[in-house]
Amino acid sequence: MLENLTVITDNLDYLLWGRLADGQPGGVVLTLLMALGAAILALPGGVALACAAWRYPGIIRRVLFLWAELIRGIPLIFVIFWLWYLLPMLTGSDLPGAVTVTLALAWFTAASVMHSVLAGLDALPVGQYEAAQTQGFTAGQTLRLILLPQVMRNVQPSLVGIFISLLKDTSLAFIVNVPELTTVAGQVNNRVQIYPTAIFIFTGVVYYLLCSGVGLVAKRWKPRDPRLSLAQR
Amino acid sequence: MTLLLDWQGVLTGQPLQWIISGFLTTLWVTVAGILLATILAVLFLGLRTGGGRVGYAVVAAWVSLFRNTPLLVQLLFWYFAAWNLLPLTFRDFINADHPGAILPGNVWWLTPEFICSAWGLAVFTSAFLIEEIESGLRAVANGQREAAVAQGFSTWRLFRLILLPQGLANAWQPIVGQYLNLMKLSSLASGIGFAELTYQVRQIESYNAHALEAFAVGTVLYLLTGVIAGAILVRLGPKHARTATKKRMA
Numbered sequence: 001m002l003e004n005l006t007v008i009t010d011n012l013d014y015l016l017w018g019r020l021a022d023g024q025p026g027g028v029v030l031t032l033l034m035a036l037g038a039a040i041l042a043l044p045g046g047v048a049l050a051c052a053a054w055r056y057p058g059i060i061r062r063v064l065f066l067w068a069e070l071i072r073g074i075p076l077i078f079v080i081f082w083l084w085y086l087l088p089m090l091t092g093s094d095l096p097g098a099v100t101v102t103l104a105l106a107w108f109t110a111a112s113v114m115h116s117v118l119a120g121l122d123a124l125p126v127g128q129y130e131a132a133q134t135q136g137f138t139a140g141q142t143l144r145l146i147l148l149p150q151v152m153r154n155v156q157p158s159l160v161g162i163f164i165s166l167l168k169d170t171s172l173a174f175i176v177n178v179p180e181l182t183t184v185a186g187q188v189n190n191r192v193q194i195y196p197t198a199i200f201i202f203t204g205v206v207y208y209l210l211c212s213g214v215g216l217v218a219k220r221w222k223p224r225d226p227r228l229s230l231a232q233r
Numbered sequence: 234m235t236l237l238l239d240w241q242g243v244l245t246g247q248p249l250q251w252i253i254s255g256f257l258t259t260l261w262v263t264v265a266g267i268l269l270a271t272i273l274a275v276l277f278l279g280l281r282t283g284g285g286r287v288g289y290a291v292v293a294a295w296v297s298l299f300r301n302t303p304l305l306v307q308l309l310f311w312y313f314a315a316w317n318l319l320p321l322t323f324r325d326f327i328n329a330d331h332p333g334a335i336l337p338g339n340v341w342w343l344t345p346e347f348i349c350s351a352w353g354l355a356v357f358t359s360a361f362l363i364e365e366i367e368s369g370l371r372a373v374a375n376g377q378r379e380a381a382v383a384q385g386f387s388t389w390r391l392f393r394l395i396l397l398p399q400g401l402a403n404a405w406q407p408i409v410g411q412y413l414n415l416m417k418l419s420s421l422a423s424g425i426g427f428a429e430l431t432y433q434v435r436q437i438e439s440y441n442a443h444a445l446e447a448f449a450v451g452t453v454l455y456l457l458t459g460v461i462a463g464a465i466l467v468r469l470g471p472k473h474a475r476t477a478t479k480k481r482m483a
Contacts, residue, residue, distance in 0.1 A: 073456045073459050073460070074455045074456055075420035075421075075455055078448060082448060082452075168302070171303035171304075171305045175423070182306055182309070185306075197315075200306060201310065201314070207301065207302045215301075
């Protein structure tokens with residue numbers, strides 16, 4: 001049992017941050033970087049797409065829905081494969097693997113964010129929109145100042161769920177050998193061979209703590225409805 | 234740069250064989266995973282309902298554990314760690330030749346890869362199914378339960394005849410979504426060397442470098458399977474007795 005633990009402690013720095021000292025982040029650090037990077041791209045992207053689909057319900061909404069269906073109808077691995085081969089062809093240069101996977105994750109996640117925010121927009125009482133219109137707000141102002149602040153508060157739990165999925169999905173970088181947590185765990189397992197149980201339980205525990213931690217923090221920092229605080233005052 | 238696509242390199246000879254075999258393997262592991270996941274979910278729902286506080290805690294831990302860790306890590310754990318903890322006689326039995334080990338389409342199911350993939354996918358999906366069925370059951374109107382109790386239904390008959398049919402009808406759409414998700418997630422089993430569709434598509438890539446054509450074929454196969462299986466499952470699913478009678482009368 002003790003040897004089982006030493007395989008973790010011996011490789012702990014590699015599992016946590018890879019070759020960060022040489023300028024190549026890996027392990028848990030790379031997992032977090034990829035998840036945050038994809039979230040920073042996918043959140044505004046998905047919100048913008050939701051606004052476009054809400055504002056132009058005709059052909060634009062249908063095209064966006066078709067795009068989202070295509071993205072979500074195929075395994076995420078295939079989204080990664082496609083970008084892996086098409087991005088170098090389009091840009092003419094080789095992107096680092098971690099960047100490609102991050103872009104693929106952002107592309108995939110933006111579709112979920114779009115659906116979630118659009119559902120939030122559709123769920124708002126129509127009076128909010130009408131009141132803003134009669135006050136002379138333009139469509140853009142209505143979205144930005146009246147509707148989105150309410151929607152983002154309402155869909156926050158669903159966005160947190162999407163982020164947790166994203167965090168777990170970074171493990172797919174294993175398939176294309178980008179050295180995030182799952183990949184380095186696999187490398188350590190291949191190297192030492194005899195303690196797979198300790199290595200993969202450790203990996204699972206790290207993901208579990210990250211995911212449930214995000215869930216707990218989000219629950220604690222739930223944005224408050226300003227109407228509630230007004231009533232309390 | 235021009236894109237030259239050569240479908241001959243993918244849709245003939247050895248590559249075609251690989252694609253067909255991979256596709257059939259994906260279908261079989263999906264079917265096995267769905268059956269196993271459904272059985273697990275029903276067992277755990279029973280445990281949650283009838284197992285007191287301990288049963289409730291066990292189910293909560295199961296759901297939390299498998300929902301908050303990546304499926305790929307779970308598969309790696311089952312394949313590299315848990316499999317080797319099984320008794321040696323059992324593993325030898327699996328690795329030996331058996332007449333019944335081949336499913337139609339030349340898919341071997343008595344292999345560590347198939348069993349770990351089906352099991353891993355089933356365990357992961359069961360954690361989601363439990364929640365979907367639970368919320369379907371919760372959506373059954375309270376009057377239904379009260380009426381059944383007033384009619385003298387026992388707890389078990391109340392559950393089996395009144396709550397479950399309506400709860401399943403409520404939750405069927407999300408359940409189908411989880412089944413289709415399992416089909417797509419089976420692509421991750423390529424990570425433990427299971428020769429399903431994704432694995433075979435990548436094999437073509439290293440065989441004759443027709444990566445884009447192979448990915449296109451794989452993409453289309455997953456998409457079509459999802460659309461067709463989704464349509465069939467929604468049709469086959471349980472329907473509310475009331476809407477069904479209404480349709481018949483109309």
